[in-house]
Amino acid sequence: MSTSRTVICLLRNDLRLHDNELFHWAQRNAEKIVPLYCFDPRHYVGTHNYNLPKTGPFRLRFLLESVRDLRDTLLAKAVCHAVTSEELHVEKKVKEICAQMRVKVHTCWGSTLYHRDDLPFHHMSRLPDVYTQFRKAVETQSKVRPVFPAPEQLKPLPPGLEEGAIPMAQDLQQTEPLTDPRSAFPCSGGESQALARLKHYFWDTDAVATYKETRNGLIGVDYSTKFAPWLANGCISPRYIYHQIQQYERERTANQSTYWVIFELLWRDYFKFVGVKYGNRLFQVQGLQDKSVPWKKDMKLFDAWKEGRTGVPFVDANMRELAMTGFMSNRGRQNVASFLTKDLGLDWRMGAEWFEYMLIDHDVCSNSGNWLYKAGIWLYGDYVRQWIPELQGISGADAHTPWTLSPAVLSHARVSLSETYPTPIVTAPEWSRHVNKKPSGSGPSPRGKKGPSHTPKQHRDRGIDFYFSRSKNL
Known part of the structure; x- marks a missing residue:
């Protein structure tokens, strides 16, 4: 390789030329540029907790399309795109190795x-x-x-450097998925x-x-x-x-x-x-609240959920759409996550790891954050306590539903319903069920013969009652 100043642009989740500081910096500081994308084998093995496949066929296809598209763009700018499937250490290890080899590392956010x-x-x-x-x-x-700005022309590769081959799905132990004509996301990567x-x-x-x-x-x-x-x-x-x-x-x-x-x-x-x-x-299973919840790990229930065999049509339709297309609407994601955690009582990480495998648009922070949110172990009690100081003594998400707490817990928190804080002027039965508490009243269950008619109309799209909605659009 030439002794001229060469910059290796190590690409990860930045597969674009426009608004890419990495290429902008390299163009100004290098004589030769090596764009490099590594297919890390660890991304195609089992997940940490339940050993589910980590990257599914739809997400892999989208990734391969994205890498190919960027290579085509770079070729048009007179640069080849080197690709490797060699296993790499995480960013920290890469920096350590580069330091040992006296290679300067410049990172971009x-x-x-x-x-x-x-x-x-x-x-x-x-x-x-x-x-x-x-x-x-x-x-x-x-x-x-x-x-x-996207550079009009990029600096060339060092002489003698051969471009790597973009792998096929089979090279990464995957099969090419079929395209379903019903998909709400029939788009390609890149x-x-x-x-x-x-x-x-x-x-x-x-x-x-x-x-x-x-x-x-x-x-x-x-x-x-x-x-x-x-x-x-x-x-x-x-x-x-x-x-x-x-x-x-x-x-x-x-x-x-x-x-x-x-x-x-x-x-x-x-x-x-x-x-x-x-x-x-x-x-972590206890979430950001460090809250201990007795999650179940029933694989039969989980299989029924992920395969769309729950017997609840709206849940099943969404899970089948995910399995056949790699995509699900935001509305669907919120509801199937609620069903898994609140109604089946399964470990939220089971759902998060399945989404990681199946979703084309898997983003690690958004995925985990949304699952923690729906599982009730996110940070949301803080907002209530900030504006309702009379509930300061109630910990975690319980601050949202003080009427479900026992007299002992309320007494310990120095909360007296109807005195220091009002009792709810209306309650929907599913509110209590969705925080793993029994309803304080003895009213009819929304699962009764009349279904959602027992629930105020404005609450029928919340929780389990949403799945039984009679809307023609569902």
Whole structure:
């Protein structure tokens, strides 16, 4: 290899040329550039807790398409893309080895809307545990950085370096999945497809202008942005989406729907930064509340859930869509997660690891965060205690449902219902069941003969009653 200054661009979840600081920096600091993507065998073995396959056929296909697309883009810029399936150590080990070999390491932060260094918190430990506090802080005190321009031409490879071969699914012990015509995500991986999707959703159809009204849909391609798979692989930059929204609002319209796309990107940022703050606690069974829950590990129940054989049609339809397409709507994900944890009482990590295997758009922080949220072991009691100090003595998520607690627990927390804090003016039966408590009253069960008619209409889309909805759209 030439003795000229050579930069190896080690790619992971940043498979794009636009708004990529890595290529921008390399172009300015190198004479030769080696773009490198490594297929780590550890990504294709069993998961940590339940030894489920880690990367499924749909996600693998999308990844391979994304790598091929980036290679095509780089070839058009006169650079070949070296690919290897050699096993690597984690980032820390890579840095240690590079230090031993006197190779300088330069890292770039580019996966979030707001840059880590621009957060309005002096230290990551001060990151709010409540999303709303996080959102308001960054929206008022931080700015989204401009995008890095895609280079017109990249520096060449060092002479004599051969490009590696992009593996086939079979090389990674997977089979090529069949494409189901019913899929709500019939799209391919890669930066070019991601940019085409944004153009379609924003500029060609104006679908973004009604996103807030349609985002909870179930059927079709355009009920939501569908950006998540490309974001997960770094095929599209969240900053690019943000600046395109800004342009759309200037040139077309600005409304709740256009803002809501940014709102969802902020949720994604929030989960990533919470992951930085709490590290491995994000994956521990007791969750961020360090709450002991007697989760079951019944594999028969789990198999029925993941195969769509629960006997609850809405749950089964979503799980079968996932199995046959690698995709599920956000609405579906919330409900099947609630069903697994709240109604079956199964370990939330079983569901999280199955999603990791099946979802095209698997993102480790968003996946674990959402599962902790639905399992009731996220951080959400803090918000209630901040604004209702009379419930300060109640720990964890129990602060949301004080009427389900025993007199002894309430007494210990110095809470007296109807005196220090009011009893609920209305309760839906499933509220109690969904926090693993028995309803305080003896009212009829929503599973009775009349089904959801026993539940106030405005609550029928919550919890188990949602699965029995008689809506024609379901």
